[in-house]
Amino acid sequence: MARIRVPKVQEMRDAGTPIAMVTAYDAPFARAAEEAGIPLILVGDSLGMAVLGYETTLPVTMEDMIRHTKAVVAATSRAMVIADMPFLSYQVSVEQAIANAGRLVKEGGAQAVKLEGGREMASRVEAIVASGIPVMGHVGLTPQAVHRLGGYRTQGRDEAAARKLIEDAKALEAAGAFSIVIEAVPEEVGRMITEAVSIPTIGIGAGRYTSGQVLVIYDLLGFTPKPAHFVRIFGDVRSQVVQALKRYREAVESREFPGENEVTHADWVVKDSQGVAKENGQ
Ligand code: KIV
Secondary structure (H helix, E strand, O other): OOOOOHHHHHHHHHOOOOEEEEEOOOHHHHHHHHHOOOOEEEEOOOHHHHOOOOOOOOOOOHHHHHHHHHHHHHOOOOOEEEEEOOOOOOOOOHHHHHHHHHHHHHOOOOOEEEOOEOHHHHHHHHHHHHOOOOEEEEEEOOHHHHHHHOOOOOOOOOHHHHHHHHHHHHHHHHHOOOEEEEEOOOHHHHHHHHHHOOOOEEEEOOOOOOOEEEEOHHHHOOOOOOOOOOOOOOOOHHHHHHHHHHHHHHHHHOOOOOOHHHOOOOOOOOEOOOOOEOHHHO
């Protein structure tokens, strides 16, 4: 089956089919996401916090994003893989934005890129799209602006702020974005933005009325110590991992592992000085 591409995502939105997106950063989880039938995989720059242990997404580099995008693309054949553009890979100039989006596609193998920001980023979106690369926008809580926003806080809480977010989303659509992530806004704002544009919106903490939803994979699998209130843990995989590792440690410590069936016997045997084989190579 061919990869999911932009027209299919738009078709899903137009048909009212909810779109599930999840982040993945490596081959095993990307393979699992695809096996679960998830159509859109985001190699998010949440990589920095979820995998690399940073406090913010800001230190994530182009090299990080290319390496992890390559792994996700290599492990999938059906899902659309969208690569996040890391902090300062597109803000500095239109030229840099095109060049770096191009690297994520050429070197990473992504089918689309995502960048944060509204009206102020419309020129970047337009230029990247003009070069042939689909762009997903991202409004509301934009983690690359965490210091300006004063923390990971809900955005669009008053009417003026909500109106600005709607204008941002419209500007991204006009610039050619094929879809928009809406992060951490009141449910009414998620709904108003979704109704204001005719491209798919993918919500995270944006309520029930967006065209789709996205979650960070380690959040939904229970790996995040204090997840945001809008996260649902769909399976406490972390506890299962800890339990499995404990069982492994105990088996090693008690010499129960490796067992008889988990060892390899040599196909030669030690012989004594008379050339008689010693049992079990003894
Ligand atoms: O980096 C990321 O994982 C994201 C999602 C939260 C949308 O941008």
